[in-house]
Amino acid sequence: MDKGEQKLNLKAVIFDLDGVITDTAEWHFLAWSELAKSIGIHINKEFNEELKGISRMESLERILDMGGIAHTFTEKEKVELAQRKNKYYVQLLTQMTPENIFPGIRKFLEELKKNHIKIGLASASKNAPSILDALQITEFFQVVADPEKVAKGKPAPDIFLSAAEKLSVNPRNCVGIEDSIAGLQSIRDAGMFSIGVGTLDIMKEAGANLVLESTAELTLERLNGMFNIHARDY
Ligand code: BG6
Ligand code: MG
16 A cells, blocks of 8 residues: 555544434424424425535524525524524434444444544534433543534534544545435545435435445445545545
């Protein structure tokens, strides 16, 4: 292996949280649906794909726009609506236990740690640290990027770049794992190899380098293989 190839070795895995580590993408959907219903808007799963990875306030703006009533609320009222949604969501989070972790994730985290691959989190959620705690996996993450400290949210690459920088790893040596269209764009623009977890068509169209239908398929061997084959192509 020459020097150039060596530089492309996998050194860090940067995870999204909601919909990758646990089923909170669904819980966000339930909470937004409840809030939207209370102001006369119906949101469906297809529309929800556009909300995944998007910050709380930006999600609210998109919902209000879709319902055609964005102009009827003041900024203060919008903040109150977002707080109400978060209240519904946090209420759902009280049920969270380590059992809620997606298949294979804990084993995969253990495997990464054992093999000295660094682990980071790049989630848009302000609730992320408490969810990692509830799942009892905080100890695995050397870095949890702070969504409030990056200039732009997903689909901009900022949060994945921030996690890589804090881990002191070149983005080209990182794999990013996402379930959202916005998040996959973020990984791509950060110059990382991307894994899309979810429906094949949606993930492929969103440009994932590798699509897995389940997190149970995540193993270091598989990642290393794909990473080395594709590292030069993206
Ligand atoms: C992302 C979710 O991870 O976090 C979005 O995909 C959510 O659906 C966003 O809106 C912000 O989350 P929170 O917990 O800060 O409202
Ligand atoms: Mg997600």
